[in-house]
Amino acid sequence: MFSEEKVAQMAAYLLSKDGGRMAYLKLIKLLYLSDRQSLGVYGESISGDRFVAMKHGPVLSQTYDLVKNGGEEESGWNHWIRGAENYEVALKPMAVSVEDLDELSEADIEILDSIMAEFGHMSKYQIRDFTHDHCAEWQDPGCTSVAIPPSATFAALGKPHLTASALQDRLFEREQLDRALSVYKFR
16 A cells, blocks of 8 residues: 555655755656566566656556645655755755654665665666666556556566466555555544
8 A cells, every 4th residue: 555655755766866956857767666676576566656758758547646735744755855956956964863753664775775886876867767668567657647557567577467466466455455444544
């Protein structure tokens, strides 16, 4: 299930590794690639967000909305991230330590570090072009957005069809269970 606080901490961690500020297109792509890699390694995304195809490549749907419009939760996006001029976002706190990021596991941090090591040096357009050329689950939707089913991402990551389908079913079951349990979370 999507967690605004968790994706905000993912973004804060990535920003802290890149001087505290970056183009939001680059951040969106780094977050997508992180979730994609987590799917490939662990069978689950970090953020719980849905993947969608848009004109500039694949993105995380609700995360895209947060980057464009800000968040609602006090401990979520607006606690960690602020908009900046020239289509950039920046860290709100001056310094972030791993201990501050209590929503992220060690495995999550390892994925984020791996993505920064591989793609952090790229410009926003280089990383966008990379996702166009190397993320086979993305198909250009024109001027709209189209959902990317998890099975398409699993298949693009080299999983056999039956395995991709089974992993997608497991994700959907997990999401239903998380929704059912969330009713009891705030009681």
